[in-house]
Amino acid sequence: MKHASRTRRVLAAAVGLGLAAALTACSDDAAGDGSVLVGLITKTETNPFFVKMKEGAQEAASEHGVTLQSFAGDYDGDNAAQVQAVENIIASGADGILITPNDSAAIVPALEQAAAAGIMVIALDTPTEPADAVDATFATDNFLAGELIGEWAQKRFEAEGVEPRVAMLDLNPNQIAVDVARNQGFLQGLGVDIADENQIGDEDDPRIVGHDVTDGAEEGGRTAMENLLQRDPDLNLVYTINEPAAAGAHEALKAAGKADDVVIVSVDGGCPGVENVESGVIGATAMQFPLEMASMGVDAVVEFAESGQTPDPDEGLDFVDTGVELITDEDIEGLESQDSAWGLEHCWG
Incomplete structure (x- = not known):
């Protein structure tokens, strides 16, 4: 400029x-x-x-x-x-x-x-x-934020010998840059091929149950989760665009009697979200600052x-990275992370 x-x-x-x-x-x-x-x-x-x-x-x-x-x-x-x-x-x-x-x-x-x-x-x-x-x-770095939780999920499921069946709870139909970057990072971390660099994901992959939108809100997360549970009641992994959507997804899973059978990963690092990591509602989140x-x-x-x-800015990107940390109480070998106690000391909101 x-x-x-x-x-x-x-x-x-x-x-x-x-x-x-x-x-x-x-x-x-x-x-x-x-x-x-x-x-x-x-x-x-x-x-x-x-x-x-x-x-x-x-x-x-x-x-x-x-x-x-x-x-x-x-x-x-x-x-x-x-x-x-x-x-x-x-x-x-x-x-x-x-x-x-x-x-x-x-x-x-x-x-x-x-x-x-x-x-x-x-x-x-x-x-x-x-x-x-x-x-x-x-x-x-929203791609990295998504990639961290995707890699965490991939390694966790791989260790258990379970194939993930993934529900993706996005922001809105407009697919803004943040939505696309987090989705694509998550998919790459999970080992899913990305068909189009300008789109949020590839539903042709058999591991992807489907996408729905949440507007980044708890109510939207609940509704989207209900919709995707109807599509595949046996899904076992949920990606959410942010932690309010994750909280709504958990409520829908709990109402369906499936809260203990499904892993949720998210992005944000807000204090309520980190508290949900501590309580086990969210398996892992990526904290931003x-x-x-x-x-x-x-x-x-x-x-x-x-x-x-x-x-x-970083060369050619017009971008200054302000940091991201993986927050989880389930350590994965070979993947750096901070626990929820650290997260609660550094969270926002």
Whole structure:
């Protein structure tokens, strides 16, 4: 992403002043000396993942003595509110924008306007489409997160001499980048061939019972699990896009009298999910670190404001890896992991 000359303060005066009051979901979360301004835009204000992300940004902003303004969509998928937030931040003359896109493609024109105003833009957690619409993406390696739980499941079932029959509980029909990466990583870890690099999986493999969507919610996980149990009552392995969906899947399995016969694996690392690892509801999860994403993002904006230096992503990927850890209380030989006690010390939400 190319930057225009740094004339944001002048630009702010030229942008409609009504924008400053137009978006009610804004707050000055850390008030610095006014020399550096960071805008944070999350998908929602209620998801614990984004609550923790906001906390990370607040802590980093306070440490640097810079001003942080935060915004959020009203619901997951609310692109209009995020576009308005970008416009508001441009009007404020910010140095940088940190954003978790609700719509990876639809948000790009607004981010291009920010870049033209000389503002550095970093995507957190969810990449834009195309990825180079921002200066960098600070996120979990979602393919690796899926691969870790897939490899754990594969080795566990192999040790028992059991062929997995897999139900896959995805996010939504749109197959966003996070959904695709986690699915494909899981399938590769499990040893399933991936037919199309742009799709979430290959249902032609006899081990895959089928896919259903959850919207990343507990109720969605319950419904999806009920649907896939009707398709194959003998399934024995469940992949879920996140831990709320895993909790819903467990409730459906329990209601069907199958909770003890099915292994669930997931991705997130939220405290309720790690507690479910500890209790045996989830066999293994991959922990991500939203606080780290946001604090690293603030650090990068401060560096940019002071020196003009943009992040140095992994070569050719426009991507900065913020870490992932396999959390399980069932150790698998040859596979590094942390137990639930460690997970509870490092979880979020």
